[in-house]
Amino acid sequence: MKHEHKILTHSSRTICLFVLTLLGLNLNAQNNENSLRISGNLKLLVGLELISPKEATLVIKQTHTIAQYDSLGNFCFDNLKSGNYNLNVIGFTNQPLDTLIKLENKSIENLNLLVIADCEINKEIAERDIQNDKPRLLLVGGIAPIVYQDQNKFEKKYNIQYFDFGDVTPAHECIVQYNERVFKYLDKKYGKSWKKEVRTDVIGFKKYKKTKR
Numbered sequence: 001m002k003h004e005h006k007i008l009t010h011s012s013r014t015i016c017l018f019v020l021t022l023l024g025l026n027l028n029a030q031n032n033e034n035s036l037r038i039s040g041n042l043k044l045l046v047g048l049e050l051i052s053p054k055e056a057t058l059v060i061k062q063t064h065t066i067a068q069y070d071s072l073g074n075f076c077f078d079n080l081k082s083g084n085y086n087l088n089v090i091g092f093t094n095q096p097l098d099t100l101i102k103l104e105n106k107s108i109e110n111l112n113l114l115v116i117a118d119c120e121i122n123k124e125i126a127e128r129d130i131q132n133d134k135p136r137l138l139l140v141g142g143i144a145p146i147v148y149q150d151q152n153k154f155e156k157k158y159n160i161q162y163f164d165f166g167d168v169t170p171a172h173e174c175i176v177q178y179n180e181r182v183f184k185y186l187d188k189k190y191g192k193s194w195k196k197e198v199r200t201d202v203i204g205f206k207k208y209k210k211t212k213r
Contacts, residue, residue: 035078035079035080036079036080036081036082036103036105036106036107037076037077037078037079037080037107037108037109038060038076038077038080038085038087038101038103038107038108038109038111039074039075039076039077039107039108039109039110039111040074040075040108040109040110040111040112040113041072041073041074041075041110041111041112041113042056042058042069042073042074042075042089042113042115043073043112043113043114043115044056044114044115044117044171044173045114045115045116045117046117046119046122046123046171046173046174046177049123049177050114051173052071052072052073053073053115053171053173054172054173056089056090056115057088057089057090058075058087058088058089058090058113059087059088059090060077060080060085060086060087060088061085061086061087061088061098062083062084062085062086063080063085065077075113080103081103082103082104082105083102083103084100084101084102084103085100085101085102085103086098086099086100086101087099087100087101087113089113089115117171117173117174119170119171119174119177120170120174121138121170121174121175121177121178122174122177122178123177123178123180123181125178126177126178126179126181126182126185127181129182130181130182130185133159134161135159135160135161135182135185136160136161136162136163136178136182137160137161137162137163137179137182137198137199137202137205138163138164138165138175138178138179138202138203139162139163139164139165139199139201139202139203140164140165140166140169140175140203141164141165141166141167142166142167143166143167145164145166146164146201148199151199154194154197154198154199157197158186158190158194160182160186162199162202172203175203175204176203176204179202179203179204179205179208180204180208183204183205183208183212187212195209
């Protein structure tokens, strides 16, 4: 018999964590109940794009164990005992998003974690800024933001503003999505010339430049 489990965790902001298991969830019995595992995949939905997050921390609250996950978002917690575990996803809100996972002498695999982010900054916001003739290129300068002496020449020439979040920033993926939309706008309007003059520390620019040669 096929099963589908759905757990919804709320936070104070309009970001939700859904825990979905695939139809036909693979629950593998273990002879040693101290060798159970929770494994699966972590994804972030930013606007309409489903991506593997780069900044999230996935941790079991009870043991303070942090999961290792690859570039595709695949993760695994090993050497667990039967019991209840609060699985926290940290990195998209001021408060951790968590849900309760129950192990009963069986490992849980193919567990899909989907974080739906209502970004303050994303591709849709970039589209709106472009339509309002107020596009920006987003930076993360830390506690002491860097300002280049001649950057205002670039801003005037291409009718765009640099914006530095400092050390309080939205999720990295949200910033990348915003900037990539602005990069495409600059390509369409100015060709390749802007790429030779833009600040190379604009979030996502180096990767975009390589893929658009």
